[in-house]
Amino acid sequence: MSVKYNTITFELVHDIGHLILDQPPSNKMTIDFFSEFHHLLDGLHSMEHLKAIVISGRGRHFSAGADLDQLLSLVRHESQKNSGGETVDLPSFLEKNYKTFLSLEALNIPVIAAIRGVCLGSGFELALFCHFRFCGEDALFGLPESTYNLIPGIGGTSRISLLSGKSKALELVLHGNTFPAEDALGFHLVDKIFPKKQVVEMAIGFAEKITTSYKKEKAKLYLNKLL
């Protein structure tokens, strides 16, 4: 089974959902992306056999994050229409996005981000709402929002604070610099680093090994036992 949106491809293989951010090369998260992502997540509840979700980016990168010009145009022109013909303004757009990310996190099946290349801004925030983060040795992370006079808009600050502690979160969010896989591992922002060609494969293998009685609170235990 496979579902093809304009910006996302979702394939169900052996009961594991491969969610691919599909706007290469940078897989930018446009207004349409968020609308389709929301629609896709809504539909997941009816897939009885779905055992896990692995999120990755098409091509060399995970995602460069939101389309800033498009975001700011939401402010400038008050509102725009998304691909579904709905009118969106910035506050309701962002609110819907964080609720979507929260519902991703609330899923009772493993959600694994398989990260290669750049993983920035809201792309990174998406990864931070997954239950596990595997990355390639070439992965590059960052929340550059503050360098554009903004702050992360979809829970990035909260998630980093939870995973790395408040001090590190303060530094990463305020500084806005990018950092490599090794640092992300040291800051507890990724669980494991793999050679870049193996990341997706390892994430799928890991997902297959997790039993049906999955509890996301036991994430550490699965990592210790199954990797």
Add this chain to the structure above:
Amino acid sequence: MEKSKNVEWEVKNSIGILTLSNPPENYLMEPEFIGVEFLQSRIRDEKVKGIIICGAGRHFSGGAMLNDLFQMAEDKDNMTRQLEKGKTLLDYFEYLDIPVIAAIRGVCFGAGLEIALAAHLRVCSENALFAFPESNYGLIPGLGGTERLSEKASFPQTLKMILKGDMIDVKEAREMKIADYIVPDGEVFDFSYSLLKRMTEDRSLKVIHYVMRALTNTKHLSLPEAMKEETRMFCELASEEAERRNKNEDN
């Protein structure tokens, strides 16, 4: 530079430098070692974007002088008042809407450690030493140190450090998540200064304030509430950024 109560305050390139200055150990003369109102007005008037708290010379601070403490305890009401003022000051640092870094060399004991724990980031010398010696004198930390330590370190680590009252080195401090950076002894201040500069120099005060607020929210609000607030702040900043870009296009 201003001197009062054995503390020096100076602003350099929008960074406030607060030096505990009662060498060699920089013992604190009273819990409220600098006035909150003084700081508030300085931060506002001089548009300070971040603060470094450090000690004059080779040490951060040895904390309170035991004799002073017992002398103060003779008047119980006065002591309560003094401690409350000290706690208000440390809460002020913790909830300040600009980043505060403690630059720690040498000893960092008792109230000194409580100050360091109220900062947002701790840069430590390889030779730094930490302790809560209060229990050796039949006391407990009096300025929120127990609570702040247990927010970072595990419960057993906190208990051991406070009940045993032993000194720990920087390696152990790192394991307890109270040493964010460890650098050579001679580089503690410069490292702290350039870290703070990197974090703040190209940022508007508003972005700094909002990042600090988003972080504080993670402690006091549920995740959905914190995210809602984050969204609100984001929208406000985005409107301003969009306006700036509009203006630039018009020009």
